[in-house]
Amino acid sequence: SQQGEEDPQALSIQEGENATMNCSYKTSINNLQWYRQNSGRGLVHLILIRSNEREKHSGRLRVTLDTSKKSSSLLITASRAADTASYFCATTGFQKLVFGTGTRLLVSP
Amino acid sequence: DTEVTQTPKHLVMGMTNKKSLKCEQHMGHRAMYWYKQKAKKPPELMFVYSYEKLSINESVPSRFSPECPNSSLLNLHLHALQPEDSALYLCASSLYPEASGETQYFGPGTRLLVL
Numbered sequence: 001s002q003q004g005e006e007d008p009q010a011l012s013i014q015e016g017e018n019a020t021m022n023c024s025y026k027t028s029i030n031n032l033q034w035y036r037q038n039s040g041r042g043l044v045h046l047i048l049i050r051s052n053e054r055e056k057h058s059g060r061l062r063v064t065l066d067t068s069k070k071s072s073s074l075l076i077t078a079s080r081a082a083d084t085a086s087y088f089c090a091t092t093g094f095q096k097l098v099f100g101t102g103t104r105l106l107v108s109p
Numbered sequence: 110d111t112e113v114t115q116t117p118k119h120l121v122m123g124m125t126n127k128k129s130l131k132c133e134q135h136m137g138h139r140a141m142y143w144y145k146q147k148a149k150k151p152p153e154l155m156f157v158y159s160y161e162k163l164s165i166n167e168s169v170p171s172r173f174s175p176e177c178p179n180s181s182l183l184n185l186h187l188h189a190l191q192p193e194d195s196a197l198y199l200c201a202s203s204l205y206p207e208a209s210g211e212t213q214y215f216g217p218g219t220r221l222l223v224l
Contacts, residue, residue, distance in 0.1 A: 043201075050210075097213060102151050
């Protein structure tokens with residue numbers, strides 16, 4: 001399977017803390033995306049990082065990519081209760097997204 | 110309009126029923142997708158439509174039958190499903206099917222329960 005692995009599987013933090021989740025994948029990629037899913041509903045695209053980029057920022061999100069280690073991380077700074085969700089990395093093949101196993105983040109007030 | 114809509118939100122059906130899921134987007138996207146997601150698992154790709162033609166079928170059982178009547182609509186026809194087919198069915202779309210790494214826009218999903 002091309003599916004990526006994410007860790008941790010679950011993460012519980014307090015509001016204001018930072019949350020870091022990691023994604024490892026198996027094949028060479030052109031780019032990697034991160035998506036968020038609230039309560040088993042639709043996924044929302046957060047950020048895309050290309051294979052020639054090492055770091056990318058969007059608001060409170062920071063994504064890194066290490067193609068030599070086939071890994072990526074997503075950092076959410078100053079977390080809020082509204083950040084409670086599942087987060088998936090996704091590698092892109094032709095016409096396909098292959099999602100990682102996901103990290104369930106719980107942010108407590 | 111930057112939204113993908115799906116109907117119904119919830120569906121309960123027996124194993125002998127025939128039902129359909131509907132997905133609609135008005136963003137001019139030329140690729141549309143069906144995913145299946147079980148609880149606490151990532152979405153798994155089922156079908157891809159590219160310019161209204163089926164381009165990828167991920168070895169999905171024939172009791173699931175996709176249809177793309179036009180560039181804005183995607184249906185998933187269900188017949189003789191099994192209880193293990195109970196899941197969240199997600200529709201998504203993206204602008205250019207031939208581009209790698211296109212952002213996909215997801216609908217809210219249809220939660221299906223097969224009794």
